[in-house]
Amino acid sequence: MTVTLGYAAAAATGQGLDEQLAELAAAGVDPRRIFTDRAAGSADKMRAGLVALLSYARSGDVVVVVALERLGRSVSEVAQAVxxxxxxxxxxxxxxxxxDTAxxxxxxVADVLTELAGLDGVPAHRS
Known part of the structure; x- marks a missing residue:
């Protein structure tokens, strides 16, 4: 059974979750199936909502986010999540x-991001 899940994360700049939650609900995501994180404190703080989402999601499920950058704090983190x-x-x-990876x-696009994630920590080639 396919389950549609949502993820919203508030930015440290004071952006709240309300707008993202409204957009996810308007896209058909059940509010009870939206995982959230609120930025508070250091950038290396574990994002429990994202960890819970990734643990809960199964093959065949759909994860909906408002913006790709919600999946990480850096290009590397976003690429790794994708x-x-x-x-x-x-x-x-x-x-x-x-x-939409469907x-x-x-x-x-997901394949390119996956390749970029694999480059994390690989030194750039110099001629």
């Missing part, structure tokens, strides 16, 4: 940029 979801057979839908274009 790679994790894609590898596990979980569809990712991003409302603001139209990314489409062929979305899968190509």
């Amino acid at each position: 790679a994790d979801l894609t590898t596990r057979g979980i569809t990712l839908r991003c409302l603001r940029n139209g990314l 489409t062929s274009t979305g899968r190509v």
Whole structure:
């Protein structure tokens, strides 16, 4: 059974969750299936909501986010989250940029992000 899950994270700059929660609900995500994090304190603080979402999601599920950057604090973290979801057979839908890994274009973008995640820690080649 496919389950649609949502994830919202408030930015440290004071952005609240209300707008994201409203957008996720408008996209058809059951409010009881939305995982959240509120930024508070240091950047290395564990994001319990994201960890719980990634633990709960199963192959065939759909994860919906308002913006791709909600999945991490850096390009590397976002790429790693996309790679994790894609590898596990979980569809990712991003409302603001139209990314949907259920489409062929979305899968190509996810593949590129997965490749970028694999480069984390690999020194750049110099000629």
